[in-house]
Amino acid sequence: MHYEDGFPQALLDKFTAETGITITYNTFGNYEEAEQRLLDGEVADVTWMSNNNLTVLLERGLLAPIRYTNVPNFRYVNASFRDLSFDPGNKYAVPWVWGTTGLLYRSDLVEQSPVKWADLWTISRAKLAGVWQDRRTMFGMALMSLGYSVNTSNVAEIDEAAAFLEARWDKQTFVEPIDPYTSAAALADGTLEASLGWTYDAYTGRGLNEKVVYLLPEEGTMLWLEVMLIPANSPHRATAEAFINFLLEPENAAIYTNAFAYATVVDGAQPFVDDAIANDVTIFPTAAMLGGAELLQPLEPSAEDALNAHWERLMALTNKES
Amino acid sequence: MSANAPVAVLPNTYAPRIRRRILLLFGVFLVVLLAVMVVMVLSLLSTNEAEQWQGRQSEASSSSIFRVESFITDARERLISLAEFSDVAQHPDSLIETIRNNPQFLELLQLDGQGEILDSQFQDAPLLANQVARPQANWFARSLGQEEGQIYLSPIQLSVDNQPYIVMSAPAQMGGVIGARISLTVFSEVISQLTFGETGQAYVVSSDGFVLAHTDPQVVADNTNITGRPEFERALFRPIDTSVDQSLEESPTEAYDNFRGVPVVGTSERIPGLDWVIFTEVDQAEVFKATTTALTTLIIVMIIVFLVTMLVSSEGQRRLLFKPLADLRANVDKVSQGNSEGLYQATSRDEIGEVIQSFNDMVLIVNQRAIERDRLIRDLQAAKRLAEENSRLKSEFLSTMSHELRTPMNAIEGFVGIILSRMGGTDYNDKTSTYLQRVRANSQRLLALINDFLDLSRVESGRLDLASQPFDPVKLAQRWRSELGILAENKHIGFDLTVDPNLPKSLIGDEEAISKVIINLIGNAIKFTEKGKVTLKLEAAGNDWNIVVTDTGIGIPPHAREFVFEEFRQVDQTSKRKYGGTGLGLAIVQKYTRSMGGQVTLKSELGQGSEFTVTLPIVTVQQMKKAKEA
Numbered sequence: 001m002h003y004e005d006g007f008p009q010a011l012l013d014k015f016t017a018e019t020g021i022t023i024t025y026n027t028f029g030n031y032e033e034a035e036q037r038l039l040d041g042e043v044a045d046v047t048w049m050s051n052n053n054l055t056v057l058l059e060r061g062l063l064a065p066i067r068y069t070n071v072p073n074f075r076y077v078n079a080s081f082r083d084l085s086f087d088p089g090n091k092y093a094v095p096w097v098w099g100t101t102g103l104l105y106r107s108d109l110v111e112q113s114p115v116k117w118a119d120l121w122t123i124s125r126a127k128l129a130g131v132w133q134d135r136r137t138m139f140g141m142a143l144m145s146l147g148y149s150v151n152t153s154n155v156a157e158i159d160e161a162a163a164f165l166e167a168r169w170d171k172q173t174f175v176e177p178i179d180p181y182t183s184a185a186a187l188a189d190g191t192l193e194a195s196l197g198w199t200y201d202a203y204t205g206r207g208l209n210e211k212v213v214y215l216l217p218e219e220g221t222m223l224w225l226e227v228m229l230i231p232a233n234s235p236h237r238a239t240a241e242a243f244i245n246f247l248l249e250p251e252n253a254a255i256y257t258n259a260f261a262y263a264t265v266v267d268g269a270q271p272f273v274d275d276a277i278a279n280d281v282t283i284f285p286t287a288a289m290l291g292g293a294e295l296l297q298p299l300e301p302s303a304e305d306a307l308n309a310h311w312e313r314l315m316a317l318t319n320k321e322s
Numbered sequence: 323m324s325a326n327a328p329v330a331v332l333p334n335t336y337a338p339r340i341r342r343r344i345l346l347l348f349g350v351f352l353v354v355l356l357a358v359m360v361v362m363v364l365s366l367l368s369t370n371e372a373e374q375w376q377g378r379q380s381e382a383s384s385s386s387i388f389r390v391e392s393f394i395t396d397a398r399e400r401l402i403s404l405a406e407f408s409d410v411a412q413h414p415d416s417l418i419e420t421i422r423n424n425p426q427f428l429e430l431l432q433l434d435g436q437g438e439i440l441d442s443q444f445q446d447a448p449l450l451a452n453q454v455a456r457p458q459a460n461w462f463a464r465s466l467g468q469e470e471g472q473i474y475l476s477p478i479q480l481s482v483d484n485q486p487y488i489v490m491s492a493p494a495q496m497g498g499v500i501g502a503r504i505s506l507t508v509f510s511e512v513i514s515q516l517t518f519g520e521t522g523q524a525y526v527v528s529s530d531g532f533v534l535a536h537t538d539p540q541v542v543a544d545n546t547n548i549t550g551r552p553e554f555e556r557a558l559f560r561p562i563d564t565s566v567d568q569s570l571e572e573s574p575t576e577a578y579d580n581f582r583g584v585p586v587v588g589t590s591e592r593i594p595g596l597d598w599v600i601f602t603e604v605d606q607a608e609v610f611k612a613t614t615t616a617l618t619t620l621i622i623v624m625i626i627v628f629l630v631t632m633l634v635s636s637e638g639q640r641r642l643l644f645k646p647l648a649d650l651r652a653n654v655d656k657v658s659q660g661n662s663e664g665l666y667q668a669t670s671r672d673e674i675g676e677v678i679q680s681f682n683d684m685v686l687i688v689n690q691r692a693i694e695r696d697r698l699i700r701d702l703q704a705a706k707r708l709a710e711e712n713s714r715l716k717s718e719f720l721s722t723m724s725h726e727l728r729t730p731m732n733a734i735e736g737f738v739g740i741i742l743s744r745m746g747g748t749d750y751n752d753k754t755s756t757y758l759q760r761v762r763a764n765s766q767r768l769l770a771l772i773n774d775f776l777d778l779s780r781v782e783s784g785r786l787d788l789a790s791q792p793f794d795p796v797k798l799a800q801r802w803r804s805e806l807g808i809l810a811e812n813k814h815i816g817f818d819l820t821v822d823p824n825l826p827k828s829l830i831g832d833e834e835a836i837s838k839v840i841i842n843l844i845g846n847a848i849k850f851t852e853k854g855k856v857t858l859k860l861e862a863a864g865n866d867w868n869i870v871v872t873d874t875g876i877g878i879p880p881h882a883r884e885f886v887f888e889e890f891r892q893v894d895q896t897s898k899r900k901y902g903g904t905g906l907g908l909a910i911v912q913k914y915t916r917s918m919g920g921q922v923t924l925k926s927e928l929g930q931g932s933e934f935t936v937t938l939p940i941v942t943v944q945q946m947k948k949a950k951e952a
Contacts, residue, residue: 068532068545075480075545079449082479083489085463089477089530098454149436149457223455267482287452291438295455 008259015246021239038062043233045240051086051225052136054093055298063092064230070241073248076266081225086297093227094244097262100285100293101137101222104130104187104197108211114194117141117217121168123194129172130183130195135311136296137196137222138165144219144294153300162310169317187212198224202282203261214282220292221285226262257283341644345636352631356624363620368613372587375519375609376575379589382518383602387593389512390526390535390600393426394593397490397504398473400424404432405470405494417443428487429503432494437462440498449481450489450503465491465499475596478506478532484543486510486534510535510542521605527554529597548581557590557599577606646674650681657685717782724776731769738762774906777838781913788832788918792943795829795860795867796821802840802858809848815874816855817848824862830941831918836869839914842907843871843934851875854931862940866920869936878926886924887912911936 012023028034031050038047038057049057057063068074074094081095103114110123120129120141131138140150142161152158175183175195183195188208197205202214228247230240246252253264254272263283270278277283299307400420407413417430421443429444429451437457442448456462464474476489486506494500509526513535516524523537531549533541548554553576580586580603588603607614649666656665662685668675738761780786803819810817840858847856854874861868878886887908911934915922919939926932 067547069547072545075482075484079479080453080455080459083460083476084455084458085460086458088460091530151458285454287454290454292436293454295458297458 008255010259011247011252011255014252014255015243018246019239019242021242023243038231041233043235044231045234045236046243047229047231048096048226049093049229051084051093051095051227052296052298054086054227054229057229058092062232064232064234064237065091066094066230066244067237067241070238071245071248073245073266076248076250076253076268078265078267081265084295084297087227093229094248095265096226096228096247097256097260097264098223098225099199099263099283100216100290101140101196101198101224102202102214102216103194104183104201104205104212104214105194106187106190106209106211107213109190109193113213114215115218117145117219118168119217120194120196121171125193127171128192128194129168130175130186130192131172132196133174133315135307139307139311140222140294140296141196144217144222144292147219150222150294151297151299153303155302155306158303158306158310162314165310165314166317169314174318184208184212199263199283200261203280206282216285216289216293218292220294221290223290223293223295225265225295341636341639344639345632348635349628349632352628356628360617360620360624364613364617367616368610371612372575372609375587375604376589378518379522379575379587379602379604382516382522382524383589383591383600386513386516386524386526386600386602387591389516390509390593390598391596393509393512394475394596397424397426397502398492400427401473401490401492401500401502402471404430405492405500407495409496414441417441421445426505426508427502428505429501431501432498433462433501434498435466444503450501461489461491461501462499465493465501468493470495477530478528478534478542480543480545486542488534506535506542507539510539513537514539516602518602519604519608521608522602523604524600524602526593527599527601529558529599534598546581551581553578553580553588553590553601554599557592557601558597560590560592642672643674646670646678650674650678653678653681653685662689713782717779720775720779721785724772724779728769728772728776731765731772735762735765735769738765771906774910777910778906778913781910781917786835786914786917788835790830790941790946791833792828792830793833794827795825796827798833798837799858799860802837802844806841806844806848809845810856813848813851815848815851815853818855818857820857820859822859822861825860825867826862826940826942828943829867830943830946831938835914835918836938839911839936840869840871842911843936846907847871847873847875847932847934851931863937865940866937867940869938870933871936872931872933874931877928877930877932878924879928883924883926887922 007025012025016022026044028037031053034047034049035053035057038044039060039062054063071094074090077090077095081098083089087093103117103120105114105123107113109125111125112119112123114120114123118141120131121127136150139158139161142164143150143152143157146157146160146164148154148157148161173192175186175192182201182204183192183197184201184205185208186192187195187197187201187205197214202212205212206214228244230237230244234240247256248266250266250268250270251272253266253269256262257264257269257277258272258274261277261280261283264273281289298304404416404420407416417432421427421430425445428446429442429449431442431450432440433456434440439451442451444451450456450459450461453459461474461476465472468474470493472493474489474491479487479489481487486509487503488506489501489503491499491501513524513526514537516522516537525536525541526534527548528534531547531554533546533548536542536546556576575587575589577585577587580588580601584603585606586603587606587609588601590599590601592599646669649669653665656662665682665685666678667682668678738758742755742758742762799819799821803817807817844856844858851873852875856874857870857872859868859870859872861870912922915936915938920937923935923937924932925935
């Protein structure tokens with residue numbers, strides 16, 4: 001099960017050619033849908049998922065532990081994505097691609113170039129920020145701006161972030177909820193001068209209009225990570241592991257990166273990645289650019305509850321206005 | 323059987339049966355005995371050997387634990403010491419000095435509370451320093467804010483070039499975290515130096531089942547995980563007894579197939595404070611090498627002992643038991659075949675020797691008796707020949723004499739007849755006539771007597787020639803009645819004749835011989851019957867025919883029925899005087915009947931009468947023809 005933005009057919013064909021195993025390729029609209037479908041008992045051998053969406057699946061025992069004896073190519077996985085706190089020891093989740101979240105702006109239209117997250121609401125001539133109806137990203141911006149961790153478990157910090165957002169709530173507009181959220185088109189045609197953006201927006205936006213600039217704010221970027229999982233109901237667990245191992249082969253990981261310009265977690269893939277992508281710091285940022293970067297992770301239940309309550313309240317403001 | 327007849331060869335299937343059974347029984351007993359011995363010796367050996375190995379393994383295990391512990395302790399202490407002097411301003415060179423002096427430290431980092439790098443040093447590559455989300459890395463997140471002295475150990479990781487490492491971290495005294503990437507290659511070298519025996523190997527397994535270090539580095543490079551293996555589960559959940567000095571306690575030894583499928587004898591121990599398990603294993607083949615060698619040797623020795631014992635016992639039995647038995651049997655066979663020469667003599671004075679001696683003695687006695695018996699037989703045969711010759715001579719003499727006597731008797735009879743018929747016209751007075759009558763009667767009796775003698779002697783001397791002529795039995799019977807009816811009439815008794823209609827009209831036989839028999843019987847019947855009647859009955863009886871003569875006379879007492887057919891016998895002397903007769907009649911009847919292939923039977927009741935039945939075979943003309951054609 002994979003995002004419906006696609007998966008290179010060449011990779012699937014290559015696996016079939018090497019192993020004789022044909023892969024049935026299903027898609028989902030977003031990670032929440034994928035999570036729900038797994039909770040509903042849909043059978044799959046491998047599924048992709050945000051690292052954020054594992055909590056309930058793990059609680060319900062719906063994931064099979066990865067037998068790394070069958071996945072020796074895990075050694076290619078970058079040290080950054082090993083033994084992270086959402087999945088100690090990478091027991092259930094094998095990292096796949098990752099990226100950043102930052103600010104996207106029209107260098108020719110804004111009054112000044114942004115530096116911090118908070119600049120999003122102030123730099124455009126209309127003082128209007130393009131934002132997403134994504135609670136974690138929105139609160140992440142606020143928490144980072146206030147100097148807190150995006151994964152905080154401190155409810156007081158979340159309350160503070162909610163106030164921070166509320167103060168700016170009328171100076172923003174929600175980008176149409178297309179999954180995954182993309183602001184690239186709005187920026188390219190000038191509908192928006194400044195907006196939330198992510199690696200893919202930066203890459204495609206720049207292709208549409210070279211004045212579209214992507215910036216990782218100085219507080220740090222919010223990282224996202226896509227992982228591969230084997231549902232516990234997988235009828236072909238060993239094949240699933242073989243497929244994961246196949247995808248972690250540097251040459252194969254590079255095929256994916258070349259097709260979609262997502263940064264692969266596979267260290268050895270660089271030689272096989274097109275130079276334009278490999279040298280693009282938007283896609284593969286340097287270590288210096290990632291200072292203060294945090295990976296969005298599932299929150300503690302108390303923090304989660306507080307955040308959700310604030311989010312409901314804030315969204316009610318939007319509905320009242322409209 | 324002549325004395326030179328060859329002794330029969332003993333059949334092979336005969337003699338060895340008991341021998342085979344005894345050998346089998348003995349063999350089974352021996353095998354069981356030897357097997358028990360082998361098992362006992364082996365169990366003693368293997369226990370001893372296993373104990374020795376357990377000692378060596380325990381030693382290796384303890385030594386491994388010591389090395390692993392000191393490796394980790396060393397790393398931990400260095401890290402804690404770094405954490406204590408974590409003030410970068412005061413100790414700017416602490417990381418670089420540590421990494422220079424300790425090759426196992428691949429990378430060292432000092433992070434602040436937000437995960438920002440304060441200082442970092444590395445030997446190969448800045449893997450941790452380049453981590454994009456250090457705050458979410460377990461080594462940072464799990465150490466941040468922890469108590470002093472607590473360390474975090476990551477699961478085993480393999481680098482791109484397959485080098486195993488772990489990340490160890492400790493909370494820094496000044497806040498933040500000190501992290502270290504520690505090469506397990508060095509660690510593996512420590513483990514791989516541990517050798518005991520030829521196949522002995524040791525490996526360290528983390529609590530989540532990954533092999534951290536192994537005598538064979540490839541096992542680590544293969545990401546081997548032994549979660550779920552019984553020996554691992556047992557080791558993981560075995561409580562650590564902290565009250566006893568671990569080095570003094572021998573860890574339990576188990577025999578199992580390890581994760582590579584090799585049957586091993588292994589011990590496992592948990593490394594205190596780390597939740598790692600160290601295994602030391604030796605191939606069972608090596609553990610039980612001496613036992614296996616001993617087993618082979620023992621089996622060979624036992625087979626030799628078995629064979630020698632069986633051979634000796636077999637040969638002993640042959641000499642002591644079966645050879646003498648075979649001799650005895652040969653003696654028996656010789657004697658059976660009539661050859662009592664050259665008997666085997668007993669070669670020993672044991673039980674079988676005695677049996678052979680007794681047998682030989684018995685053969686001597688039997689031989690003497692046989693000689694005696696043969697002499698008696700010869701005497702008896704001579705006596706028999708003499709008696710037969712005498713009897714023949716007697717019959718011949720009787721026959722001749724009867725002939726010779728009959729001729730003058732006929733003359734006397736004839737002339738007395740002439741005289742009595744007054745031939746020549748001479749008158750006699752009454753006295754003369756009476757005397758002549760008496761002479762005539764006596765001469766007739768004498769003649770009858772002589773005729774009887776003649777008949778009898780003819781049968782006995784074998785000169786009775788029987789004719790085979792067809793005759794009509796009914797006509798024959800009528801002739802008898804007409805000849806003898808007058809005698810019955812004279813005594814006023816009846817004479818009946820009945821003939822079975824089934825009787826063939828024509829029979830083959832000697833009419834005269836039959837007549838002699840029946841006339842004798844009818845004559846007797848009339849003679850001994852005073853009133854009533856005499857009945858002559860002819861009847862068919864299957865293949866025979868019966869001539870039955872019945873009377874209502876005095877009968878024959880039971881004691882006399884046995885001898886009435888013997889010569890010169892009448893029931894008693896009084897009847898002889900009263901009824902006359904030679905006493906030869908019934909003897910003639912029986913001898914003639916037997917000569918014709920028939921028999922005479924007698925039924926009688928004293929005072930009621932007698933019934934004589936002559937049974938003769940039916941021989942018809944047709945049968946005669948068939949017999950001739952055949």
